[in-house]
Amino acid sequence: MNWATAVTRLGGDHLIAAVAWNDLRTRYAEPHRRYHDLRHVTAVAHDSGDLAVAFGLGSRERALVAVAAWTHDVVYDARPGEDERASAAWTRDELTNAGVPEADVERAGELVLSTIHHSAPDNDLLATALLDADLAILGATPERYEEYANGVRAEYSIYSDEDWRAGRTAVLENLLARPRLYRSDIARARWESKARGNLANELTRWRDADPHHR
Incomplete structure:
Protein backbone atom coordinates (compact mmCIF):
# COMPACT_ATOMS: atom_id res chain seq x y z
CA MET A 1 0.00 0.00 0.00
CA ASN A 2 1.46 3.37 -0.95
CA TRP A 3 1.75 6.29 1.44
CA ALA A 4 -1.12 8.38 0.12
CA THR A 5 -3.54 5.46 0.09
CA ALA A 6 -2.61 4.55 3.66
CA VAL A 7 -3.10 8.07 4.98
CA THR A 8 -6.41 8.61 3.21
CA ARG A 9 -7.65 5.20 4.36
CA LEU A 10 -7.08 6.46 7.90
CA GLY A 11 -9.19 9.52 7.14
CA GLY A 12 -6.35 11.89 6.28
CA ASP A 13 -6.41 14.61 3.64
CA HIS A 14 -4.80 13.44 0.40
CA LEU A 15 -3.34 16.85 -0.48
CA ILE A 16 -1.59 17.17 2.89
CA ALA A 17 -0.45 13.57 2.52
CA ALA A 18 1.09 14.46 -0.85
CA VAL A 19 3.10 17.29 0.73
CA ALA A 20 4.31 14.94 3.46
CA TRP A 21 5.29 12.38 0.81
CA ASN A 22 7.50 14.95 -0.91
CA ASP A 23 9.32 15.57 2.38
CA LEU A 24 9.57 11.85 3.09
CA ARG A 25 11.00 11.11 -0.34
CA THR A 26 13.54 13.93 0.02
CA ARG A 27 14.67 12.60 3.38
CA TYR A 28 15.17 9.08 2.04
CA ALA A 29 17.34 10.51 -0.74
CA GLU A 30 19.84 12.10 1.68
CA PRO A 31 23.40 11.44 0.47
CA HIS A 32 24.63 9.81 3.68
CA ARG A 33 22.12 6.97 3.33
CA ARG A 34 23.59 3.84 1.80
CA TYR A 35 21.01 1.30 2.88
CA HIS A 36 18.24 3.06 4.82
CA ASP A 37 16.86 4.75 1.73
CA LEU A 38 13.68 4.71 -0.36
CA ARG A 39 14.55 1.30 -1.79
CA HIS A 40 14.64 -0.12 1.73
CA VAL A 41 11.34 1.33 2.93
CA THR A 42 9.62 0.43 -0.33
CA ALA A 43 10.65 -3.18 0.27
CA VAL A 44 9.48 -3.02 3.90
CA ALA A 45 6.15 -1.54 2.83
CA HIS A 46 5.70 -4.31 0.26
CA ASP A 47 6.70 -7.18 2.54
CA SER A 48 4.79 -5.90 5.57
CA GLY A 49 1.73 -5.46 3.37
CA ASP A 50 1.98 -9.06 2.21
CA LEU A 51 2.30 -10.26 5.79
CA ALA A 52 -0.58 -8.08 6.96
CA VAL A 53 -2.83 -9.66 4.35
CA ALA A 54 -1.61 -13.14 5.28
CA PHE A 55 -2.39 -12.38 8.94
CA GLY A 56 -5.94 -11.40 7.98
CA LEU A 57 -5.63 -7.81 9.17
CA GLY A 58 -8.41 -5.39 8.30
CA SER A 59 -8.17 -2.41 5.96
CA ARG A 60 -7.44 0.15 8.68
CA GLU A 61 -4.88 -2.10 10.35
CA ARG A 62 -3.09 -2.63 7.05
CA ALA A 63 -3.01 1.14 6.53
CA LEU A 64 -1.38 1.60 9.94
CA VAL A 65 1.26 -0.98 9.09
CA ALA A 66 1.90 0.77 5.77
CA VAL A 67 2.29 4.19 7.38
CA ALA A 68 4.79 2.82 9.88
CA ALA A 69 6.67 0.99 7.15
CA TRP A 70 7.08 4.16 5.09
CA THR A 71 8.15 6.31 8.04
CA HIS A 72 10.14 4.07 10.38
CA ASP A 73 13.49 5.39 9.03
CA VAL A 74 12.37 8.82 7.81
CA VAL A 75 14.90 10.37 10.21
CA TYR A 76 18.19 8.53 9.94
CA ASP A 77 21.56 9.77 11.15
CA ALA A 78 23.00 6.46 12.40
CA ARG A 79 21.90 7.26 15.96
CA PRO A 80 20.09 4.13 17.18
CA GLY A 81 17.13 4.98 19.35
CA GLU A 82 17.24 8.68 18.65
CA ASP A 83 16.49 8.11 14.97
CA GLU A 84 13.45 5.97 15.68
CA ARG A 85 12.07 8.42 18.24
CA ALA A 86 12.53 11.28 15.80
CA SER A 119 10.13 -5.95 20.24
CA ALA A 120 6.39 -5.89 20.84
CA PRO A 121 3.79 -8.12 22.53
CA ASP A 122 3.56 -11.54 20.89
CA ASN A 123 -0.07 -10.94 19.90
CA ASP A 124 0.62 -7.62 18.17
CA LEU A 125 0.17 -8.66 14.56
CA LEU A 126 0.66 -5.14 13.21
CA ALA A 127 4.09 -4.89 14.83
CA THR A 128 4.89 -8.43 13.74
CA ALA A 129 4.19 -7.57 10.11
CA LEU A 130 6.42 -4.49 10.33
CA LEU A 131 9.29 -6.04 12.29
CA ASP A 132 9.48 -9.23 10.25
CA ALA A 133 9.44 -7.21 7.03
CA ASP A 134 12.20 -4.94 8.33
CA LEU A 135 14.42 -8.02 8.71
CA ALA A 136 13.48 -9.58 5.38
CA ILE A 137 16.76 -8.28 3.95
CA LEU A 138 18.60 -10.83 6.09
CA GLY A 139 17.00 -13.57 4.00
CA ALA A 140 17.75 -11.97 0.63
CA THR A 141 20.01 -13.42 -2.02
CA PRO A 142 23.70 -13.45 -1.04
CA GLU A 143 24.37 -10.64 -3.52
CA ARG A 144 21.62 -8.40 -2.15
CA TYR A 145 22.63 -9.23 1.41
CA GLU A 146 26.19 -8.14 0.64
CA GLU A 147 24.86 -4.82 -0.72
CA TYR A 148 22.96 -4.35 2.52
CA ALA A 149 25.97 -5.18 4.71
CA ASN A 150 28.24 -2.85 2.73
CA GLY A 151 25.61 -0.12 2.83
CA VAL A 152 25.24 -0.26 6.60
CA ARG A 153 29.03 -0.22 6.99
CA ALA A 154 29.18 2.93 4.84
CA GLU A 155 26.51 4.60 6.98
CA TYR A 156 28.69 4.00 10.04
CA SER A 157 31.92 5.11 8.37
CA ILE A 158 32.73 7.25 11.40
CA TYR A 159 33.96 4.05 13.07
CA SER A 160 37.33 2.47 12.36
CA ASP A 161 37.46 -0.96 10.71
CA GLU A 162 38.62 -2.47 14.00
CA ASP A 163 35.78 -0.95 16.02
CA TRP A 164 33.22 -1.82 13.36
CA ARG A 165 34.46 -5.39 13.15
CA ALA A 166 34.10 -5.83 16.91
CA GLY A 167 30.64 -4.28 17.01
CA ARG A 168 29.34 -6.03 13.93
CA THR A 169 30.65 -9.39 15.10
CA ALA A 170 28.77 -8.98 18.37
CA VAL A 171 25.56 -8.10 16.50
CA LEU A 172 25.86 -11.11 14.21
CA GLU A 173 26.58 -13.47 17.08
CA ASN A 174 23.57 -12.14 18.96
CA LEU A 175 21.30 -12.63 15.97
CA LEU A 176 22.50 -16.16 15.32
CA ALA A 177 22.03 -17.08 18.98
CA ARG A 178 18.32 -16.30 18.83
CA PRO A 179 16.04 -19.34 18.67
CA ARG A 180 14.19 -17.62 15.83
CA LEU A 181 14.93 -14.46 13.86
CA TYR A 182 11.34 -13.80 12.82
CA ARG A 183 8.25 -13.43 14.97
CA SER A 184 5.77 -15.12 12.64
CA ASP A 185 5.79 -18.63 11.23
CA ILE A 186 5.06 -17.20 7.78
CA ALA A 187 8.14 -14.98 7.79
CA ARG A 188 10.21 -17.74 9.30
CA ALA A 189 9.27 -20.11 6.48
CA ARG A 190 10.15 -17.44 3.89
CA TRP A 191 13.42 -16.08 5.22
CA GLU A 192 14.84 -17.85 8.28
CA SER A 193 17.05 -20.42 6.60
CA LYS A 194 18.57 -18.01 4.08
CA ALA A 195 18.99 -15.36 6.77
CA ARG A 196 20.99 -17.68 9.01
CA GLY A 197 23.19 -18.62 6.08
CA ASN A 198 23.85 -14.98 5.20
CA LEU A 199 24.56 -14.01 8.81
CA ALA A 200 26.89 -16.95 9.33
CA ASN A 201 28.82 -16.16 6.15
CA GLU A 202 29.26 -12.52 7.14
CA LEU A 203 30.36 -13.52 10.64
CA THR A 204 32.96 -15.85 9.16
CA ARG A 205 34.31 -13.04 6.97
CA TRP A 206 34.70 -10.70 9.93
CA ARG A 207 36.34 -13.38 12.06
CA ASP A 208 38.76 -14.24 9.25
CA ALA A 209 39.65 -10.54 9.00
CA ASP A 210 40.38 -10.30 12.73
CA PRO A 211 44.12 -10.80 13.37
CA HIS A 212 43.35 -11.68 17.00
CA HIS A 213 40.79 -14.35 16.22
CA ARG A 214 41.81 -17.97 16.64
Missing part, protein backbone atom coordinates in the same frame (compact mmCIF):
# COMPACT_ATOMS: atom_id res chain seq x y z
CA SER A 87 10.88 9.20 13.05
CA ALA A 88 7.93 8.46 15.34
CA ALA A 89 7.59 12.19 16.07
CA TRP A 90 7.61 12.98 12.33
CA THR A 91 4.96 10.33 11.79
CA ARG A 92 2.70 11.73 14.49
CA ASP A 93 3.12 15.29 13.27
CA GLU A 94 2.35 14.52 9.65
CA LEU A 95 -0.64 12.31 10.41
CA THR A 96 -2.01 14.93 12.77
CA ASN A 97 -1.55 17.60 10.10
CA ALA A 98 -3.46 15.41 7.66
CA GLY A 99 -6.39 15.06 10.07
CA VAL A 100 -5.92 11.41 11.02
CA PRO A 101 -7.73 10.49 14.28
CA GLU A 102 -5.60 10.72 17.41
CA ALA A 103 -5.86 7.00 18.24
CA ASP A 104 -4.45 6.07 14.83
CA VAL A 105 -1.75 8.71 15.13
CA GLU A 106 -0.57 7.24 18.42
CA ARG A 107 -0.76 3.66 17.14
CA ALA A 108 1.37 4.50 14.11
CA GLY A 109 3.91 6.17 16.37
CA GLU A 110 4.01 3.11 18.62
CA LEU A 111 4.70 0.88 15.65
CA VAL A 112 7.65 3.02 14.58
CA LEU A 113 9.01 2.95 18.14
CA SER A 114 8.81 -0.84 18.17
CA THR A 115 11.69 -0.88 15.69
CA ILE A 116 14.10 0.47 18.34
CA HIS A 117 14.51 -2.92 20.00
CA HIS A 118 12.48 -4.92 17.49
Whole structure:
Protein backbone atom coordinates (compact mmCIF):
# COMPACT_ATOMS: atom_id res chain seq x y z
CA MET A 1 0.00 0.00 0.00
CA ASN A 2 1.46 3.37 -0.95
CA TRP A 3 1.75 6.29 1.44
CA ALA A 4 -1.12 8.38 0.12
CA THR A 5 -3.54 5.46 0.09
CA ALA A 6 -2.61 4.55 3.66
CA VAL A 7 -3.10 8.07 4.98
CA THR A 8 -6.41 8.61 3.21
CA ARG A 9 -7.65 5.20 4.36
CA LEU A 10 -7.08 6.46 7.90
CA GLY A 11 -9.19 9.52 7.14
CA GLY A 12 -6.35 11.89 6.28
CA ASP A 13 -6.41 14.61 3.64
CA HIS A 14 -4.80 13.44 0.40
CA LEU A 15 -3.34 16.85 -0.48
CA ILE A 16 -1.59 17.17 2.89
CA ALA A 17 -0.45 13.57 2.52
CA ALA A 18 1.09 14.46 -0.85
CA VAL A 19 3.10 17.29 0.73
CA ALA A 20 4.31 14.94 3.46
CA TRP A 21 5.29 12.38 0.81
CA ASN A 22 7.50 14.95 -0.91
CA ASP A 23 9.32 15.57 2.38
CA LEU A 24 9.57 11.85 3.09
CA ARG A 25 11.00 11.11 -0.34
CA THR A 26 13.54 13.93 0.02
CA ARG A 27 14.67 12.60 3.38
CA TYR A 28 15.17 9.08 2.04
CA ALA A 29 17.34 10.51 -0.74
CA GLU A 30 19.84 12.10 1.68
CA PRO A 31 23.40 11.44 0.47
CA HIS A 32 24.63 9.81 3.68
CA ARG A 33 22.12 6.97 3.33
CA ARG A 34 23.59 3.84 1.80
CA TYR A 35 21.01 1.30 2.88
CA HIS A 36 18.24 3.06 4.82
CA ASP A 37 16.86 4.75 1.73
CA LEU A 38 13.68 4.71 -0.36
CA ARG A 39 14.55 1.30 -1.79
CA HIS A 40 14.64 -0.12 1.73
CA VAL A 41 11.34 1.33 2.93
CA THR A 42 9.62 0.43 -0.33
CA ALA A 43 10.65 -3.18 0.27
CA VAL A 44 9.48 -3.02 3.90
CA ALA A 45 6.15 -1.54 2.83
CA HIS A 46 5.70 -4.31 0.26
CA ASP A 47 6.70 -7.18 2.54
CA SER A 48 4.79 -5.90 5.57
CA GLY A 49 1.73 -5.46 3.37
CA ASP A 50 1.98 -9.06 2.21
CA LEU A 51 2.30 -10.26 5.79
CA ALA A 52 -0.58 -8.08 6.96
CA VAL A 53 -2.83 -9.66 4.35
CA ALA A 54 -1.61 -13.14 5.28
CA PHE A 55 -2.39 -12.38 8.94
CA GLY A 56 -5.94 -11.40 7.98
CA LEU A 57 -5.63 -7.81 9.17
CA GLY A 58 -8.41 -5.39 8.30
CA SER A 59 -8.17 -2.41 5.96
CA ARG A 60 -7.44 0.15 8.68
CA GLU A 61 -4.88 -2.10 10.35
CA ARG A 62 -3.09 -2.63 7.05
CA ALA A 63 -3.01 1.14 6.53
CA LEU A 64 -1.38 1.60 9.94
CA VAL A 65 1.26 -0.98 9.09
CA ALA A 66 1.90 0.77 5.77
CA VAL A 67 2.29 4.19 7.38
CA ALA A 68 4.79 2.82 9.88
CA ALA A 69 6.67 0.99 7.15
CA TRP A 70 7.08 4.16 5.09
CA THR A 71 8.15 6.31 8.04
CA HIS A 72 10.14 4.07 10.38
CA ASP A 73 13.49 5.39 9.03
CA VAL A 74 12.37 8.82 7.81
CA VAL A 75 14.90 10.37 10.21
CA TYR A 76 18.19 8.53 9.94
CA ASP A 77 21.56 9.77 11.15
CA ALA A 78 23.00 6.46 12.40
CA ARG A 79 21.90 7.26 15.96
CA PRO A 80 20.09 4.13 17.18
CA GLY A 81 17.13 4.98 19.35
CA GLU A 82 17.24 8.68 18.65
CA ASP A 83 16.49 8.11 14.97
CA GLU A 84 13.45 5.97 15.68
CA ARG A 85 12.07 8.42 18.24
CA ALA A 86 12.53 11.28 15.80
CA SER A 87 10.88 9.20 13.05
CA ALA A 88 7.93 8.46 15.34
CA ALA A 89 7.59 12.19 16.07
CA TRP A 90 7.61 12.98 12.33
CA THR A 91 4.96 10.33 11.79
CA ARG A 92 2.70 11.73 14.49
CA ASP A 93 3.12 15.29 13.27
CA GLU A 94 2.35 14.52 9.65
CA LEU A 95 -0.64 12.31 10.41
CA THR A 96 -2.01 14.93 12.77
CA ASN A 97 -1.55 17.60 10.10
CA ALA A 98 -3.46 15.41 7.66
CA GLY A 99 -6.39 15.06 10.07
CA VAL A 100 -5.92 11.41 11.02
CA PRO A 101 -7.73 10.49 14.28
CA GLU A 102 -5.60 10.72 17.41
CA ALA A 103 -5.86 7.00 18.24
CA ASP A 104 -4.45 6.07 14.83
CA VAL A 105 -1.75 8.71 15.13
CA GLU A 106 -0.57 7.24 18.42
CA ARG A 107 -0.76 3.66 17.14
CA ALA A 108 1.37 4.50 14.11
CA GLY A 109 3.91 6.17 16.37
CA GLU A 110 4.01 3.11 18.62
CA LEU A 111 4.70 0.88 15.65
CA VAL A 112 7.65 3.02 14.58
CA LEU A 113 9.01 2.95 18.14
CA SER A 114 8.81 -0.84 18.17
CA THR A 115 11.69 -0.88 15.69
CA ILE A 116 14.10 0.47 18.34
CA HIS A 117 14.51 -2.92 20.00
CA HIS A 118 12.48 -4.92 17.49
CA SER A 119 10.13 -5.95 20.24
CA ALA A 120 6.39 -5.89 20.84
CA PRO A 121 3.79 -8.12 22.53
CA ASP A 122 3.56 -11.54 20.89
CA ASN A 123 -0.07 -10.94 19.90
CA ASP A 124 0.62 -7.62 18.17
CA LEU A 125 0.17 -8.66 14.56
CA LEU A 126 0.66 -5.14 13.21
CA ALA A 127 4.09 -4.89 14.83
CA THR A 128 4.89 -8.43 13.74
CA ALA A 129 4.19 -7.57 10.11
CA LEU A 130 6.42 -4.49 10.33
CA LEU A 131 9.29 -6.04 12.29
CA ASP A 132 9.48 -9.23 10.25
CA ALA A 133 9.44 -7.21 7.03
CA ASP A 134 12.20 -4.94 8.33
CA LEU A 135 14.42 -8.02 8.71
CA ALA A 136 13.48 -9.58 5.38
CA ILE A 137 16.76 -8.28 3.95
CA LEU A 138 18.60 -10.83 6.09
CA GLY A 139 17.00 -13.57 4.00
CA ALA A 140 17.75 -11.97 0.63
CA THR A 141 20.01 -13.42 -2.02
CA PRO A 142 23.70 -13.45 -1.04
CA GLU A 143 24.37 -10.64 -3.52
CA ARG A 144 21.62 -8.40 -2.15
CA TYR A 145 22.63 -9.23 1.41
CA GLU A 146 26.19 -8.14 0.64
CA GLU A 147 24.86 -4.82 -0.72
CA TYR A 148 22.96 -4.35 2.52
CA ALA A 149 25.97 -5.18 4.71
CA ASN A 150 28.24 -2.85 2.73
CA GLY A 151 25.61 -0.12 2.83
CA VAL A 152 25.24 -0.26 6.60
CA ARG A 153 29.03 -0.22 6.99
CA ALA A 154 29.18 2.93 4.84
CA GLU A 155 26.51 4.60 6.98
CA TYR A 156 28.69 4.00 10.04
CA SER A 157 31.92 5.11 8.37
CA ILE A 158 32.73 7.25 11.40
CA TYR A 159 33.96 4.05 13.07
CA SER A 160 37.33 2.47 12.36
CA ASP A 161 37.46 -0.96 10.71
CA GLU A 162 38.62 -2.47 14.00
CA ASP A 163 35.78 -0.95 16.02
CA TRP A 164 33.22 -1.82 13.36
CA ARG A 165 34.46 -5.39 13.15
CA ALA A 166 34.10 -5.83 16.91
CA GLY A 167 30.64 -4.28 17.01
CA ARG A 168 29.34 -6.03 13.93
CA THR A 169 30.65 -9.39 15.10
CA ALA A 170 28.77 -8.98 18.37
CA VAL A 171 25.56 -8.10 16.50
CA LEU A 172 25.86 -11.11 14.21
CA GLU A 173 26.58 -13.47 17.08
CA ASN A 174 23.57 -12.14 18.96
CA LEU A 175 21.30 -12.63 15.97
CA LEU A 176 22.50 -16.16 15.32
CA ALA A 177 22.03 -17.08 18.98
CA ARG A 178 18.32 -16.30 18.83
CA PRO A 179 16.04 -19.34 18.67
CA ARG A 180 14.19 -17.62 15.83
CA LEU A 181 14.93 -14.46 13.86
CA TYR A 182 11.34 -13.80 12.82
CA ARG A 183 8.25 -13.43 14.97
CA SER A 184 5.77 -15.12 12.64
CA ASP A 185 5.79 -18.63 11.23
CA ILE A 186 5.06 -17.20 7.78
CA ALA A 187 8.14 -14.98 7.79
CA ARG A 188 10.21 -17.74 9.30
CA ALA A 189 9.27 -20.11 6.48
CA ARG A 190 10.15 -17.44 3.89
CA TRP A 191 13.42 -16.08 5.22
CA GLU A 192 14.84 -17.85 8.28
CA SER A 193 17.05 -20.42 6.60
CA LYS A 194 18.57 -18.01 4.08
CA ALA A 195 18.99 -15.36 6.77
CA ARG A 196 20.99 -17.68 9.01
CA GLY A 197 23.19 -18.62 6.08
CA ASN A 198 23.85 -14.98 5.20
CA LEU A 199 24.56 -14.01 8.81
CA ALA A 200 26.89 -16.95 9.33
CA ASN A 201 28.82 -16.16 6.15
CA GLU A 202 29.26 -12.52 7.14
CA LEU A 203 30.36 -13.52 10.64
CA THR A 204 32.96 -15.85 9.16
CA ARG A 205 34.31 -13.04 6.97
CA TRP A 206 34.70 -10.70 9.93
CA ARG A 207 36.34 -13.38 12.06
CA ASP A 208 38.76 -14.24 9.25
CA ALA A 209 39.65 -10.54 9.00
CA ASP A 210 40.38 -10.30 12.73
CA PRO A 211 44.12 -10.80 13.37
CA HIS A 212 43.35 -11.68 17.00
CA HIS A 213 40.79 -14.35 16.22
CA ARG A 214 41.81 -17.97 16.64
